[in-house]
Amino acid sequence: MTVIPPRSPSDPTPVGGRTHRPTKLEPAQLGFTPQGAVAWLSPLQLAATGVRVAFAAQFGAYLDKRELQNAFPTKVHDDHVNDEELWMDYIADLGDGFNPTYTMAYLLAQEQIEAGGETLPRGRVLVLGGDSVYPTASGKAYEDRFEGPYRAALPQVPAENGPTLFALPGNHDWYDGLTAFLRLFARREGSRIGGWRTKQTRSYFALQLPHRWWLLALDAQGAAYMDDPQLEYFRGVAANIEPGDRIILVTPQPAWVQSEEHPLYYDTIDYFLRTVIDPTGADVAVMLSGDLHHYARYAQSDIGRQLITCGGGGAYMAATNHLPEQIEVPPRHSQVRRQSTGMPYKLQKTYPTQLRSRWLGGGVFARLPWRNPGFATMLGIMHTMLMLSFNNAAGRILTVPIFLMTAAVMASTVFFAVGLTEGEARLKPIILGSLHGIAHLAMGVGGLFLWRDVLPFEGYKPAVQAALAVVIYLTPAGVAAALLVSLYLLIAASFKVNVNELYAGQGIEDYKCFLRMRFAPDGKLSIYVVGVDTISTKWVPQPSGSWFAPAKPLRPRLVDEVITLGPAKQHAAPPAVIPADAPDPSHTA
Secondary structure (H helix, E strand, O other), X not given: OOOOOOEOOOOOOOOOOOOOOOOOOOHHHHOOOOOOOOOOOOHHHHHHHHHXXXXXXXXXXXXXXXXXXXXXXXXXXXXXXXXXXEEEEEEOXXXXXXXXXXXXXXXXXXXXXXXXXXXXXXXXXXXXXXOOOOOOOOHHHHHHHHHHHHHHHOOOOOOOOOOEEEEOOOOOOOOOOOHHHHHHHOOOOOEEEOOEEEOOOOOOEEEEEHHHEEEEEOOOOOOOOOOHHHHHHXXXXXXXXXXXXXXEEEXXXXXXXXXXXXXXXXXXXXXXHHHHHHHHOOEEEEEEEOOOOOEEEEEOOOOOOEEEEEOOOOOOOOOOOOOOOEEEEOOOOOOOOOOOOOEEEEEEEEEOOHHHXXXXXXXXXXXXXXXXXXXXXXXXXXXXXXXXHHHOOOOOOOOXXXXXXXXXXXXXXXXXXXXXXXXXXXXXXXXXXXHHHHHHHHHHHHHHHHHHHHOOOOOOOHHHHHHHHHHHHHHHHHHHHHHHHHHHHHHHHOOOOOHHHHHHOOOOOOXXXXXXXXXXXXOOEEEEEEEEOOOOOOEEEOOOOOOEEEOOOOOOEEOOOOEEEOOOOOOOOOOOOOOOOOOOHHHOO
């Protein structure tokens, strides 16, 4: 008898019956509401981001539910340990706008894809590497930004070899303390999201794979210590790992490359490696993460340990041109007493290329104003008030309105630089934020001269001038101020300040990627990095398979050479036992 796992609450697919097939991207037909990309620079979003970061910093420990997971079942997932061959997919940072998210879900759902002259079958295991929803986690957000698009891509369980899905939480999954995440992915009886089946029971998991390969996924957020139930779980897993086994270690953040801004991020991983993995004699062949929305690979050699960031599942593209060419792992500035020996790793490949990334950064002038109309409107209001405060000064250098507006401008620009820049360094953001504020004040003075000397409004009553300013001045001032912010971001990024905002403000939805991995019969692991330069924005209904197909065929390609890693090492042969009555070899002729 076939046991069909329960559906997720939002899944309208009849169990064991025919699937309802929508013909339009309408909520009434889909069962979810397709979402646009998050406008990260909108005033409400900026305020919400600031509040969430502050709240998480102050009350994160109270929201941490990892200790409570000790009551959940412990399980090592070994469904495929005896498979001769296994294909597995990895994708991260996916639950953003519908078009990029569904583009990648569509590729993952196809029975096979062609890329780089290779035929790559659909993975029988799908691993989500974190941030399955943006901007914050909730049941509704997961439904609209993740569940719905993935259910539409693979609406039914394939006839054979139905794929399983495992998810690791990222920081955006954590903003509600993992409540929605655990309800969706960690149900005791399992569930299904379209054709994918979920089986995990905690926010972390271990997969025992063919030919002595393992995948261990750690729920280790930032510089936080790893909770005791999680450590005990992985110590139990490690008891079954043998010397020479090969491990893929999945983490929510690429701490190896973030250690320059966050010196403590790698400490938890280093502790885990030294205390849990090293005693087993196993070899960590790959360290894998998302969080940064691009592809980047560091390695000592093509066959040595690979440090891979692959966060191209749907969120805005992040810069690659600011990545260091060489890193040391663990970093020298670690505060761990018994630190592992640091080894140098060189940057081998990025997607998009660093040249392309730099070129895309220059597009901020065209993209930022129209992708963030609320941000431009907020700037227009600020500059209108600033100009009017100057205009109503009646020849005085300082008035209460001028003081208040000047203070508001300077505080906003300094906070924008300091509060949103990764890392602990504060001098550069303060200087650049202050210069940014001075530039806006200078623009306000220029607006005053324009208003007084060019436009024919001199002599009007203050109330009339204020009304005219809202009608005539606000919109062009907002656009000009948005362009000034764009210029600031481009300059600041060269000093590694507000790099994320330079690209988040543009909301570039192209240049997406995921990994497709093959565990071969000979025990080797081949990693194919599949990239899509241009996502689809138009969709047509299909009579079978995915609900919708791209109006123009997608063109996936391999954006890195195929990474091939050797099999697990053979166990050392036990010493030969010489029978007691055997002749002494030293006495033979």
